[in-house]
Amino acid sequence: MIPEVGHYALVLALVVALVQGTLPLAGAARGDPGLMELARTSALAQAVLVLVSFLALTWAYVVSDFSLLNVVANSHSSKPLLYKITGVWGNHEGSMLLWVLILALFGAAVAAFGSNLPATLRARVLAVQGLICLGFHAFIVFTSNPFARLDPAPFDGNDLNPILQDPGLAFHPPLLYLGYVGLSVSFSFAIAALIEGRVDAAWARWVRPWTLAAWCFLTLGIALGSWWAYYELGWGGFWFWDPVENASLMPWLLATALLHSAIVTEKRDALKSWTVLLAILAFSLALLGTFLVRSGVLTSVHAFAQDPARGLYILGFIVVVTGGGLTLYAWRAPRLPAGGLFAPISREGGLIFNNLLLAVLTVVVFLGTLYPLLLDALGGDKVSVGPPFYAMTFIPLSFPLIAAVAFGPLLAWKRGDLLSALRQLATVGAVAIAVGVLISFIAQRHVTLAAIGCGLSAWLILGALYELARRIKLLEIPFGDSMRRLAGLPRSSIGMTIAHASLGICMAGIIGVSVWQVETIAVLRPGDTLSHAGFEVSMERPREVDGPNFVAERGRITFRREGAVAAVLEPERRVFKTTRRQTTEAAIKTTLLADIYATLGESDGKGGWTVRLYYNPLAPWIWLGAAFCALGGFVSLTDRRLRIGAPWRARRAAPQPAE
């Protein structure tokens, strides 16, 4: 019965989406307040209906209702409760339901918190949101119904793919979707603005918090996915330039550009049509990411079994959304009034430089990801593009971008003074160069990369701290006064400092692993020792342990340095009872400076086991940096000026240094 309620709610939601996507548009065009108000009501109803549907599916998973095909295919009665719940989105149908749930919740949030948006703009934003919902509802109802029944119902299910039974991957999709789907709000705002024919500072101020929220979630989602790949796949790497990873990186790059260009639109009333274009493209790339992952056109380590018919539907949807958006853009954007003027050397000039490079980086990733598909579609050879391609393109192109980050905030709006900024950053620059030179002596491999990377990372961190110190006049005025200035700073500028410095932390981590990783693969017998990265490593005979739905072989590997125990790691090889599938569970000891990492391989039948050991210097900084980066975004979000409804109060409340 409950699954039927869920199914019914889903179909109702489709009908509501149809109403939400059409009538308010007509209402806004004719100035009919009743029809416009319908947008709000239907957006809220939409969210309730989809939530009911989602909860119904979750319930079916929790009670192991094996009359549902979806539950049979992806669950098992002995699975831990956590993975019964997260298993809801561990499959295609359920993950699409989660997608549309988040979409509906974002719509409802705009309806609930957008009370000071002009009525027509709000109606149009919600209508576009409704149309996107409609597309996804149709996709789910017609091609991916999660509520399909199975008769007769089997006694038990097939269990969830074991590598998804992990906290990292359990929460990766919701975060990623919050990011992807959050970009739909920016998209809806862009389309609504094009219909209205008006893009101004107020519009940018409404768009920015939504984009920022989406960006924060996307950052966390990507970081969690990368962390998961690092510890679960057992290869000791964190980023493989795999098409599926690139699929989430592309919208992130453009969302980062959008965040920065919206600032220019807000403060200087410039870059309007570019900002609108970015909003359209960022969401299009989020959809493209869905297509790439769901269609089966890619050879990827992360690819799942797919259905080409569904891929075709999403492709069609992308064509409609992107094509429609761009057509509207081509038609309406030239009519947008021209914006303010600016000099190349200025805050806005710096932000344009940032946008230019981020856009170019997106193009590079786009080409690297899609070129093999294009070649294949044209009947050419089957090829793949791997990490060396990105090492030659993405990395050199990102260096100037990163180098510019420290300058941007020191330049004034309208007319900046590069010389003065250079002078101010002279000390920071000298330290960064010294770090680079020092590193070039220490690095054994990739010396140039290591020197430039570490230098830039020091430059980023110190540059961000310098900028903050300058704002609060640290050491110039009494310390207490500086602290009071710090407390009075707008949160968005504190958020920016955190995000920029975190980028440096993340970069240091990436360089650390790329340059100093030590890998040892060996057959180890109980009682033998081997030396690895300065450790003496020994292993006890692996033991059999029982998990809830698996049996495992658990090793016990001891790392000693100069006789003292540095780490005892217990990696496992699990065999899941239902699927008979194996997983490798890496064991990692994380310290602030490095990860000690071990996985247990198979027995050689002669009393030894294959072990794979890594020493990953600075590895934790990668995810720490990414998490801080997102934290910076969340701090910015708490800025009152970004919160619609109270744009000016914060300014009056505390005196602040001029921006």
Place this chain on the structure above:
Amino acid sequence: MKPKRKRLWLLVGSLGALALAATLVLVALDDNLVFFHSPTQIAERKPPPTQRLRVGGLVAPGSVEKAGDGLTTIFVVTDTRANLKVSYRGQLPDLFREGQGVVAEGTLGTDGVFLAREILAKHDEAYMPPEVAKALKDAGHWKKDSGK
């Protein structure tokens, strides 16, 4: 700055960045494309040992064995028409199994044994890499459930 000059400046900047990116991309694509071959194609073309390539097919049942060092796995990849011996040193992905689709990246040794530096793992055993599916189809041995 006048709007016209501003636009010119932006245009020059964007074109410069794009040109630089295009050059880098073209050079990188030229050097770093990894071509996919089926065992049949390798038997016919005999690629030089310097060329990095991908090979895909099914792991021939009964062919997997361990070398004396306990670390190197030797197995045969087949598209049912031709066989290719593959040697890989390291830990195999969890889903590596006889009779399953596999993609190996590496170089062809002068002795005709493919030295794999990477074996691609899949998250899902029902998933058949499109290249492998094609190699099997070309050999005329594709069954819809071969991926299972």
